[in-house]
Amino acid sequence: MRFFAFTKNGKPGLGLRTDEGLRGLMQDDPGYPGDMDALVRSGNWTKAAEVLSAANLIDEDGITPALPFQKAGKVLCVGLNYADHAAETNHAPPPYPTVFVRFNDLLVPHEGDLVCPAASGDFDYEGEVVAVIGKEAHRVPKDEALDHVAGYTLFNDGSIRDFQMATPQWTLGKNFDATGSMGPDFVTADELPAGASGLRIQTRLNGEIVQDANTELLIYDVATLIEKLSAIMTLRVGDLIVTGTPAGVGMARTPPLWMKPGDVCEVEVEQIGTLRNAIVAEA
Structure with missing residues (x-):
């Protein structure tokens, strides 16, 4: 699984790389699995991948890449x-x-x-x-x-x-x-x-x-x-x-x-x- 963190219009989103392209959800979308830090801390990336794989394709020209991990303790x-x-x-x-x-x-x-x-x-x-x-x-x-x-x-x-x-x-x-x-x-x-x-x-x-x-x-x-x-x-x-x-x-x-x-x-x-x-x- 390949996850990608981004922002759109100032709001955070999380995407999954698929054969069809990047599928993802925004923070205020139902089912949003959280940012990458939360994803790793939960360990539920398989479930997150299932949810994101059913989401809409994201136009990568309209988004800004985000730092994947922003809350690392070390x-x-x-x-x-x-x-x-x-x-x-x-x-x-x-x-x-x-x-x-x-x-x-x-x-x-x-x-x-x-x-x-x-x-x-x-x-x-x-x-x-x-x-x-x-x-x-x-x-x-x-x-x-x-x-x-x-x-x-x-x-x-x-x-x-x-x-x-x-x-x-x-x-x-x-x-x-x-x-x-x-x-x-x-x-x-x-x-x-x-x-x-x-x-x-x-x-x-x-x-x-x-x-x-x-x-x-x-x-x-x-x-x-x-x-x-x-x-x-x-x-x-x-x-x-x-x-x-x-x-x-x-x-x-x-x-x-x-x-x-x-x-x-x-x-x-x-x-x-x-x-x-x-x-x-x-x-």
């Missing part, structure tokens, strides 16, 4: 989780997952504008896959970890590199307003290979491929990440794990390749979709 991001990316940034593969946080309210949706801040021009891209927790996880062994994943979506971990690298802690450089994006679809785990492994992941800047890898190359796969993170903290339903980016980031190039106003960045992962954002200057 957005846990994993750094240096592809060996080639670690190498290009002069790091050894980490002996334990390198984790930092992003904040849900600073993200923009598919087709939303990513904002290049006035404070810096060192605005980098990072295409990633997000695992969405669908069942509370506390001290979960690896062989049971994927039972706790509801599904997956996409992420652009836009990074302000000079601020990120100014201190050993990456939080500030990762959390400028509107510098990261997520979406467009939430794809349930049953639609994808286990752990979303074996999928081609690409990032394109103005149509040029700048990252091209496969999710099977993650150093710490989704199951391992859940095992290690849940040993430390309880992962709640709706929490997000942003799994890491492969080689090709702008900071590792000579000269560096930064996103700038007027650019368009796309993150595509096979079987999940394409996340597209224009880059604008801070007002």
Whole structure:
């Protein structure tokens, strides 16, 4: 099942991708199953899919994509989780997952504008896959970890590199307003290979491929990440794990390749979709 959150005339809606197109309901329609956060917290996506599949087709030209998850208690991001990316940034593969946080309210949706801040021009891209927790996880062994994943979506971990690298802690450089994006679809785990492994992941800047890898190359796969993170903290339903980016980031190039106003960045992962954002200057 593939769900898509949107707004129309300022009102939220939820859609289901079908062979005929996008079918959906608005917040004030009878049977509306709630937003994506509520859907994942309820676990009733099968029932929601049945209701939405009987709804009217939605004209996608008349709607605005919404951030799929707006109320995540935790957005846990994993750094240096592809060996080639670690190498290009002069790091050894980490002996334990390198984790930092992003904040849900600073993200923009598919087709939303990513904002290049006035404070810096060192605005980098990072295409990633997000695992969405669908069942509370506390001290979960690896062989049971994927039972706790509801599904997956996409992420652009836009990074302000000079601020990120100014201190050993990456939080500030990762959390400028509107510098990261997520979406467009939430794809349930049953639609994808286990752990979303074996999928081609690409990032394109103005149509040029700048990252091209496969999710099977993650150093710490989704199951391992859940095992290690849940040993430390309880992962709640709706929490997000942003799994890491492969080689090709702008900071590792000579000269560096930064996103700038007027650019368009796309993150595509096979079987999940394409996340597209224009880059604008801070007002």
